[in-house]
Every structure is written in C-alpha cells, then in structure tokens.
Amino acid sequence: MEVFLGISAVEGTGIGSAFLIPDTVKRVIPQNQITKNDISEGWERFKSAISSVKQEILLQLANISTENKANSVQKEILETYLLMLDDPVFLQEVQTEYEEKLFNIEYTIHTKAEEYASRLRNIGNEYLAERAQDITDIFGKVLNKMLGIVPFDINQVPDGSVIIATSLSPTDTIILSKRKIVGLALTEGGVSSHVVILAKNYGIPTIVGLNSASLKKKITNGEKIIIDGKAGELLADPEPEIMQEFIEKIREAEKHREALKQYLNEPAKTKDGVSFKLYANIGSPEEAEIAVAEGADGIGLFRTEFLYMSQTENSSTVTARSFSEDEQFEAYKHVLEVMKDKPVTIRTLDAGGDKLINSVELPKLEEKNPLMGLRAVRLSLAFPQIFKTQLRALYRASVYGNLQIMLPLITSTEQVIECLKIIEEVKSELNAEKIPFNKDVPVGIMIETAAAAITSDCLAKSCDFFSIGTNDLTQYTIGVDRENSKVSSLYDEFNLAVLRLIEMTISNAEKEGILLSVCGEMASRQDSILVLGGLGVRHLSMGPKMISEVKQLLSRFTIKELESISSKRLNKL
Secondary structure (H helix, E strand, C coil), X not given: CEEEECEEEECCEEEEEEEECCCCCCCCCCCCECCHHHHHHHHHHHHHHHHHHHHHHHHHHHCCCCCCHHHHHHHHHHHHHHHHHCCHXXXXXXXXXXXXXXXXXXXXXXXXXXXXHHHHHCCCCHHHHHHHHHHHHHHHHHHHHHHCXXXXXXXXXXXXXXXXXXXXXXXXXXXXXXXXXXXXXXXXXXXXXXXXXXXXXXXXXXXXXXXXXXXXXXXXXXXXXXXXXXXCEEEECCCHHHHHHHHHHHHHHHHHHHHHHHXXXXXXXXXXXXXXXXXXXXXXXXXXXXXXXXXXXXXXXXECHHHHHCCCCCCCXXXXXXXXXXXXXXXXXXXXXXXXXXXXXXXXCCCECCECCCCCCCCCCCCCCHHHCCCHHHHHHHCHHHHHHHHHHHHHHHHHCEEEEEECCCCCHHHHHHHHHHHHHHHHHHHHCCCCCCCCCCEEEEECCHHHHHCHHHHCCCCCEEEECHHHHHHHHHCCCCCCHHHHHHCCCCCHHHHHHHHHHHHHHHHHCCEEEECCHHHCCHHHHHHHHHHCCCEEEECHHHHHHHHHHHCCCCHHHHHHHHHHHHCCC
C-alpha cells in the first residue's frame, strides 16, 4: 500500500478505481517556409484531416437524440461545423494563400481561420459573430489532427472513479457532478477554489496539494484507490484489512446521514431557541431541486457564471456559448418556481479571474493579474449589453417567485449607482414592451473586498442587502491566492483583519436596517459557523448537502456560547 498526503478540501470517504486525467496539451503552431514541391503533400494531409474530423462529427450526429433542447443545440452546432469544413470560399482562400506565400499548411490554416473569424466579428451581425467562434473551433480540431494533439474528453471518465489530475476546470466539475464520481485528488488548487466549492456542493470527497510527480510515477489507471477527504490522504492498492476499515467508515457515514434526516423539515435554531435561516448555494438550475430536498430556506447564491461555462453532452466537441436572454430566463424561472415563495438570490455574472467563459460578446483577456482585473461587476459595466441581457431575463423571471438580485465585487457606491441606472433602463424597456415584471425586486451587493467592508456604512444606503463573500474577502485582505496550493497554509479566514472587516460590515448593516448573510465557505465550515453566529450573523448560505449538518451543529449551542467563541477569536492578540 502507498499513502499520498495532501490537503483536506472536502470531507468524506470513497473507494474506487484510479483515473488519471492527462495535462492539457497547448497547441503550438509551427511556422516554416516550404518549397513548391512540398505543396501537394501538405494539402493532402489537410484534406485527410478534414475527412477524419467530418467522420467523427457524423458519428456523433448519429448518436444524438433530439428529445431535449440541449441535444438539439448540439446537433445544430455539429451540422454547422460540417458546412464550414466544406466551405468552398474559405478553402479556396486557404489554398491560394498556401500556394502563394509558401508557409507550412498548419500555419496557413491557423492564420486564415483567425483572419476569416476576425472579418465575421467585425461585420456587426450577432449571428455572423457566433460563426466566427465556430470557424476557429472546427479548424482548431483539424489542426489538432494534423499536429497529433488528442484533447482529453472529460466524458471518458467512468462512474466509480477517483479522479487524479493536476487541476479541473469548473466546467469539467459540473459535467462530473452528473456522474457517480467517488472522489477528486488534485495536485493544484486551494481549499476554497471554485472546483472545491462545486465538489462540496455535490458531496464529492476532495484532496488538493498532492505531489504530482509521485502520483504519476506510482499510480496507474484502474488501480484500487481509497480517498479520505477528512485526513487528506490517498491510499493506493490498500491491504484487505485497510479496505475493510474504510468500508466501515463509509457505512458509519451513511448512518450519520440517515440520522441527519430528522433535521430536514426542522427550522434551524440554537439550543436556546434563536432562529437562523440556512440557504443553499447553487451553480445550475437542477441544483434547486437538491436545495429543496435538503430543506433549504431558499437560495442564498445562484452562481450564474456556471450557466455560461456549462457545456453540452460532448465537451471535447462543443465549446461554451453565450447564454441568450430566453435561455437565461428559462433557467431563472425554473429555480424560482422550484423554490416557490422562498427567497432566491441570483448573482449577476461573476466571470473573469479564475472563472473564464467563452462568449462571442467578450474579448479573450490576457491579464497579468486577472483576479485584480476586468472581472465580475467591472466586466458587466464594461460590456453593458451582456449585463442588460441578463437583467432583462432576471426581471422577466421575477414574476415567478421571490427574486433578489446581487451584484458581485462591488468596491464603491459609484458602481452601485451605475448598475442601478442600467436596471432602471431595463425596467423602462420592459414597460415599453408590456412585459410583466416585479418592479420591487431587492438589489443587494456582495462584500468581498476590504474596500467594500470599510465603506459598508455608505454602501448600505445604496442597496437593499449585503452578502459577505468570505472567500474573496479573505484572499484580497491578506493577499493570498486561494487557488494556489503552495500558499494554502497562509489562507486563513480567521485572520484578525478578516474577522474585523466582517464585524464592521455586520454592524453597518444593522445600523442601516438591511439584511445581511454570508455565502462564502465560512458559512459551511463548522468552526467558522460558530464564530459567525457569535458575531450576529443569522443568515447563512452553503452547499445544499451541508444544511442538515449545520442545523444539528447550531442545536448544540446557545447564543451566549457562540458569542464567547467569536469573542475569543476577535481578541486572540
């Protein structure tokens, strides 16, 4: 047996087969001068690659059921790809350039595809702009064939796997959530990364910070693996007695989950009867059903960026698309209807930084420090049409439930005022179009930076509620990248500066009489929940599967005991 030590990210135990996901291979396009004698050979390789890609697409089309909308969209995209591969105008342009400039065929294809796509983007037509993305996608696949690059398809991962990888994208994690994955073992990423947050939502035991070289050298695909999320250990090829020990642990965990069911329909209260509201964090419309099943008091955070990031059935074939107004409307409507009269807080697009979306409306940003760059509300204000599209969908859906809109990464009252102006424009448009909506939807903000916390007295006068995002608040306050396992030991939500900022925000919200909740990872960890409760927080939002656990936890303490715990933390120096 071999034991590999990492950092506990999501508690839980799983037994399954190892599945090693290869690192992403970056496509590098060579640029070489050729002779006229080389033309024929290069063109034949190009035609052969096109033929091969076409055969793959035809096979995929044959296996697609068009019963649901997502599959219909996928079918349409694949058919568009086929048309592009046979586009005589584009192919003639490639051939002419290839024969005249005498650069290798791979370089010629790449430059012509980019040039052609740029022309389509600049025409000013939305449909043609989408086709620009299509042409770079499909001829990228042709280039991969010619260069011998085989992109990994996350759908290849079988059920019952312990996934071992350098890292996973949030998109991959969303795809895996629909499968029976035993665990995640990652060499990169921090305990508060978005992948870990998603894994926690789905109840997937997760370890980060494992030694990459050691894993790849000593673990093979299919090998029996035990993942212990609580201890942060990965056990390869365990002895029978060790295996039996962990089987018992799994049984005990199942018994515990069964015992927690008594809290499902019970309100969250402390030992002395003080009430709390426990909401669910979700990243997809489907998770609303999980929230209801777990007894959530509502949705405290709907991460809408994951709608943009999610992909259709075959992730290696279809790239993420921009989300239309109607598609967004249907997603928001679904969540509101599922939750009935319970509050549903939907955060506007929080893209950028480590959450990259593929949209024809957005440029591909190359930023030296993306977490400090054009992200979240800054991105929405820089591209107001995307923002307005989302707001229109939200207000249209508002008549189907108890909607609250939340703005991410606010750092000044000026940003709030600018957002509210755009909201009023959207309302006026909907009025003019005689589209029904709730004109009194509460609009709140996330407190995720020291700037927001310190000026929370001013911000409280400009919005209807606060939600403290403790993940970003922590990393921005103490300057630690929460995605970086190399500095994970420095990432401390109990840092005195962070706690004082939270305390200040709570106080200012109370003075102004606005509701305050916490939706970061501090709201789902037992030790931090006790501190937050002692500071006066009564609204917590967490992964749905944590709700009964938190109800049980709160029932064991009085408010005075919680206040004592938080006081010790605040006065530790």
